[in-house]
Amino acid sequence: MDSSRFEILIGEALSAHGLIVRGGFNFGPEENAPQGPSGIPARAVVVVGQAGASAWPHFLAWRERQPKELRDPLDTWAREVIGAVAAQLGARAVSPSDRPFVPFQQWAMRAEGLRASPLGLLMHPRYGLWHGYRGALLFDREIEVAAGEEAVHLCDACVEKPCLKSCPVGAYSLAGFDYAGCLGHVRSPTGRPCMTTGCFDRNACPNGAAYRYPKDMQVFHMAAFAA
Structure with a gap:
């Protein structure tokens, strides 16, 4: 499949849940990449998140159908919907809270060229501090999702x-x-x-x-x- 078309498919699959592609990159040959969907080291990662409250209505609609005592509902929702997108695209989904931990903040900074604010949250040139990262998609092959360049640090x-x-x-x-x-x-x-x-x-x-x-x-x- 054409790489640009594949990126569009990822975005379309995520948008159904209020999520967006937050950048991505291909792992270098010397990097210690986590396992991809087939069990071999992944070749590429796409970082998934939201801008502002884009995912919030989707989460709330899902939450109404869940038991009130459910622990970590936002993480559970994100794993569920990003996992479904991963299955659709032949990827492996990972979450920031998965163990063993993956270097999620480093991936996010590399994917969008962002730096941390004094609060530790990454500062985005458009979203400010009002954005989040909910997971990532790991692929067995290289993909063409442009890694972020150094963004203006507000x-x-x-x-x-x-x-x-x-x-x-x-x-x-x-x-x-x-x-x-x-x-x-x-x-x-x-x-x-x-x-x-x-x-x-x-x-x-x-x-x-x-x-x-x-x-x-x-x-x-x-x-x-x-x-």
């Missing part, structure tokens, strides 16, 4: 750094993320505003405002973090 031009000044407990700083401090705060009564409106630091970033997650989606992610 954080370099940001002097004020509001993302480091809005957290009530200063969880984020240039020194890193105070995980324990953040978790302790959001689990306490004083952390309720964070739980009901989303991370103050993330929301303070002005980039990608058109892709900002809706309130219920932010609440969902905060609840998952606090749990």
Whole structure:
């Protein structure tokens, strides 16, 4: 099949679930690539994710049909739908939470040429901090999905750094993320505003405002973090 047509097919299969191709690349001969669908080292990877809340309505519709006590529902949904796309395309699906872990953030940075923001989240020149990676497709053959070139890093031009000044407990700083401090705060009564409106630091970033997650989606992610 023509490579450009194959890329279109991947995009069409993912779009049915609100997901998009987030770039891809071919593994070099010296790289320690994970197993592809046939069990041999994969030759190529396509990173899968969402821009803004594009996948959220699809997830919510699926969630209504699942048991209320289901653990890790978003991961479960992503594995299910990306796994179905993989089966359709002759690929192997992998998830960021699969063990043994694959270098997902490195793949994402390489696939789109992105760099990390002060919050650790990758900064996208269009989506800002409002995007995500839900899985990847591994192929036994090389494919022509262009790897990302170095994107404009919006954080370099940001002097004020509001993302480091809005957290009530200063969880984020240039020194890193105070995980324990953040978790302790959001689990306490004083952390309720964070739980009901989303991370103050993330929301303070002005980039990608058109892709900002809706309130219920932010609440969902905060609840998952606090749990």
